[in-house]
Amino acid sequence: MESSSATAQDSPRAKIDWLNATFEKPAMTVHGLVRFLNGLMPGRLDATLDGGLFGFTERYRLQLRLDDGAKVEVGAIALGGESQVGKWLLQLNGKGCGMVTDWESVQELLEGLGAAISRVDLAVDFLEGEYSVDDALTLYDTGAFINRGRNPELDTQGSWHESGHKGRTMYVGKLKHGKTLCVYEKGRQLGMPDSDWTRFEVRLGNRDRVIPLSVLTNPDEAFVGAYPALRDLLQAAALEIPTQREETKGTLAHALYHMRRCFGAHAHQAMEATGCTAGDLIEEVRVHRMPRKLDPSGVVAGLAWPELQAQIERLKT
DSSP states (O other), rough: OOTTTOOSSSSSSSSEEEEEEEEESSSOHHHHHHHHHHHHHEEEEEEEESBBTTTTTTEEEEEEEEETOOEEEOOOOOOOEGTTTTTTEEEEOOHHHHOOOOHHHHHHHHHHOOEEOOOOOEEETTTTSSOOOOHHHHHHTTTTTTBBOOOOOOEEOOOOOOOOOSSSEEEEEGGTTTTEEEOHHHHHHOTTTTTTOOOEEEEEEETTTTOGGGGGGGGHHHHHOOOOOGTTGGOOOOHHHHHHHHHHHHHHHHHHHHHHHHHHHHHHHHHHHHOOOHHHHHHHHOOOSSOOOOOOHHHHHHOOOHHHHHHHHHOOO
16 A cells, blocks of 8 residues: 655654663662763753652652753653562653654663663654555555464554544554554544544564664664554655644644633633733733643644644634
8 A cells, every 4th residue: 555645755754652671780870870861852851769660669750841941751760679680670751752862872871781672662653644544454454464474463442433533543463462553543632633643653562572772763664664564654654843743733722722612701701800911811820831741842843823723723613
């Protein structure tokens, strides 16, 4: 199956969207590791001890403070516990991966630590629906996911009935077996009911396989190598910055639409009753931090007010 909008590419289309890596206790301290990671992200990275994780008795939550004062949780460092026999864990969540500016240095760090990747997610976005959930299902039905003579297990979730608007998801394979593909309607997940944005996400685990550290700097190769069906997809995929901007637009528009619906009349009455200006009212209710659901990397990508306004208008219809 070929996309009509395929174009040549010069940079990776697949992006790292989650990373778990384990390694033996290093010579550096937790805060030394945090300082190194801080050099690969904007803002200031802090570590706070908070409970345990995956059998590790100590978990340090990694929180990034951006220049505007916003705080974003980007992952964790975990250690301790008899079952872990001296190992450490570095975890970067989706937001944390989106803030990394130098994956080559991350790879070099993990190589120096003798680390092993236990989980990595690779995401590829089709903002205009160049490949859709329906296309993925067709590929499955025609045997394009067959590997070693077997078709992987298929599972579908979400609004598959024509009246549904919350988006559809399909899973090929099982993560407990070490590999799965998740295809879902990302735009609709973000509250954009007319969006064709679809995400293909390969999730790799280390069960019965060694995930090479080179996946961090060559995610495209790992993505297409996961299933035969994915080999022709990448040329049509969106670059990272347009994807970040689209995600920010959807999240903000959805929130502002519902803010107007729920509290627009209150704002109007406050201005009518007190004579305050719109600027005064905004400053009174404005909170100077980043919403939890907003990916900070999308803010860096830039978004124009007319784009956001147009998306809000689409939600009204």
